[in-house]
Amino acid sequence: MADEVTPLTPAGAPGQPMQVSVQVDVSKMQPVYCNFFRLSLSSSTEEILMDVGLHTGIMIPGGMEPIHLTHRLVMNPFVAKRLIESLRQIVVRHEQAFGVLEVDPQKRLRRQG
Numbered sequence: 001m002a003d004e005v006t007p008l009t010p011a012g013a014p015g016q017p018m019q020v021s022v023q024v025d026v027s028k029m030q031p032v033y034c035n036f037f038r039l040s041l042s043s044s045t046e047e048i049l050m051d052v053g054l055h056t057g058i059m060i061p062g063g064m065e066p067i068h069l070t071h072r073l074v075m076n077p078f079v080a081k082r083l084i085e086s087l088r089q090i091v092v093r094h095e096q097a098f099g100v101l102e103v104d105p106q107k108r109l110r111r112q113g
Contacts, residue, residue: 036067048080
């Protein structure tokens with residue numbers, strides 16, 4: 001299964017962006033649920049690491065169940081900046097449709113109660 005998208009617009013002639021058609025193959029894509037992430041710079045200045053995984057919040061003897069990191073995304077700063085902007089736009093659209101998202105869990109609990 002392949003989806004066709006055209007988000008890339010490298011510069012063509014001066015003042016005229018050139019549309020490029022890109023095939024995206026999603027046939028081997030596997031969804032992964034993530035409710036925890038951590039970001040860090042790699043040992044080089046050219047890569048950003050994003051580890052994602054699952055935080056259950058379950059208490060076990062001795063404390064909280066460990067957070068299980070399952071995947072590491074490695075990207076360059078240019079991709080990271082595009083990711084930030086894309087996520088910002090998605091959140092803005094979501095909040096316009098459903099209301100402001102409160103990221104502080106304590107404030108969310110007070111608001112619901």
